[in-house]
Amino acid sequence: MKAITKYWFLEGFNLFKKLGTSNLMKICDLLEMDNIEKGKPIVFNDKHKESVFFLKKGSVKIVDTTNDTVKYIVKFGNIFGELGLYDKIASADEVAYALEDCIICYIEPELMEDLMVQHKSLKNGLLKIYGLRIQKLERRLHDLLYKDSATRIREFISDYLGEFGEVNEDGTLIAKNLLSHNDVANLTNTSRQTVSNVLSKMRKDGLIDYNSQFISSIK
Numbered sequence: 001m002k003a004i005t006k007y008w009f010l011e012g013f014n015l016f017k018k019l020g021t022s023n024l025m026k027i028c029d030l031l032e033m034d035n036i037e038k039g040k041p042i043v044f045n046d047k048h049k050e051s052v053f054f055l056k057k058g059s060v061k062i063v064d065t066t067n068d069t070v071k072y073i074v075k076f077g078n079i080f081g082e083l084g085l086y087d088k089i090a091s092a093d094e095v096a097y098a099l100e101d102c103i104i105c106y107i108e109p110e111l112m113e114d115l116m117v118q119h120k121s122l123k124n125g126l127l128k129i130y131g132l133r134i135q136k137l138e139r140r141l142h143d144l145l146y147k148d149s150a151t152r153i154r155e156f157i158s159d160y161l162g163e164f165g166e167v168n169e170d171g172t173l174i175a176k177n178l179l180s181h182n183d184v185a186n187l188t189n190t191s192r193q194t195v196s197n198v199l200s201k202m203r204k205d206g207l208i209d210y211n212s213q214f215i216s217s218i219k
Contacts, residue, residue, distance in 0.1 A: 010024055010027065010028065010031075010054065010105070011024070012056075012077055013054060013077060013078075013079070014077075014125070015079065015122065015125040015126070015129070016122070018121040019119055019121065019122065023119065027115065030107055030111050030115075031054075031105045031106065031107055032105065032106055032107070033103070033104070033105050033106075034103075034104050034105075034106070035101070035102070035103055036058070036060075036098040036101070036102040036103075036104060037098060037101055038058075038098050038099065038100050038101050038102075039097065039098060040097070040098050041095050041096065041097050041098075042060065042095070042096040042097070042098070042104070043095055050081075050084040050108075050109045051081055051084070051106040051107060051108060051109065052079060052081045052082050052084070052085065052106065052107050052109060052112045053079060053080050053081045053096070053104050053105070053106045054079050054104065054105045054106070054107075055074055055075070055076050055077065055078055055079065055080065055102060055103075055104055056076060056077075056103045056104065056105065057076050057101070057102055057103040058076055058098060058099065058100045058101055058102030058103065059073060059074060059075045059076060059098075059099045059100055059102070059164070059176075059178055060073070060074050060080060060096045060097060060098055060099060060102060061073045061074075061096065061097050061099055061178075061179070061183065062074065062080060062094055062095075062096050063094070063095050063096070063097060064093055064094060065093050065094065065095055066093050069186040070179075070183045070186040070187050071094070071137075072133065072136060072137075072187070073099070073178070073179070073187075074096075075163065075164055076102075078129075079126075079129060080096060081094075081096070081106070082126055082129060082130055082133075083130070083133075084109050085109055085112060085113065085116075085126065085130075086130060099178040099179070100176070100178065140187075140188075140189065143155070143188075143189075144189045149188070149190040149191075149194050149198070150194075150198050150201075152188040152189065152190060153184065153188050153190060153194070153195055153198040153199070154198065154202065154207075156184060156187060156188050157184075157199070157202070157208060157215070158217075160175065160179075160215075161173050161174075161175050161208075161215065161216075161217050164176065164178070165216075165217070172216050172217065172218070173216060173217045174214055174215070174216035174217075175214065175215055175216070176213065176214060176215075177210055177211065177212060177213055177214050177215045181195045181196050181199070182195075206218050
C-alpha cells in the first residue's frame with residue numbers, strides 16, 4: 001500500500017493526532033492492510049497474531065471464545081486487539097468478526113510497544129482506550145447487579161444509537177442494525193427472548209422502529 005494511502009488511512013484516528021505528519025508517515029511504513037468481508041473472523045492467533053488493529057471502515061464485534069459471547073463492538077475510526085499489549089493470555093481467547101465489510105490496518109505488538117516508548121501521547125492514548133474498555137465491562141457488571149433486564153436492554157439500545165447512529169434529514173437518529181438479538185442478549189446479560197420482547201414493546205410504545213437493516217429512535 002502506498003504511503004499516501006496509509007496516511008489517509010490513519011489520518012482520522014484521534015490516537016495519532018498529536019504525532020504530526022512526519023511521524024505518522026514513519027508509522028505507515030510499519031503497517032499491513034487487509035479487507036475483511038462481512039461475517040468473516042479476524043483470528044488473533046493466526047495471520048494477525050496478537051496484532052493491534054486500526055479499523056478504517058466498517059464495524060466488528062469482539063467475541064470471547066471460551067463461552068462464545070460478545071464482549072463489545074467497535075466502530076470505524078477506533079482500534080481493537082490492544083488487550084494483547086497488556087494481557088496476552090486473555091487476548092488469546094478473543095476473536096473479532098466483521099459485522100460489515102471492513103478495512104483494517106494492523107501492526108505487530110512488538111512494533112507497537114516500540115512506538116509507545118517513542119511517543120508518550122501514543123502510550124497515553126492506548127492506556128485511555130484500554131481503560132475505557134475496562135470501564136464499560138465494569139458498568140455491565142454494575143448494571144447486572146442493580147438494574148433489571150428491560151432497563152439494561154433499553155439503555156443499551158439508547159447507547160448503541162448514540163454511538164453508531166446518524167441524524168437524517170427529518171431529525172431521526174438512525175443506525176445500521178448490525179447486531180442480532182442474541183448479540184444484544186450477550187451484551188446485556190439477558191436472554192434472546194427477553195431482548196425480542198423488550199424491543200417489540202419499545203416499538204409498540206413508539207420509542208424506536210427497526211427492521212433487519214436499520215434501527216431508529218422516534219422523536
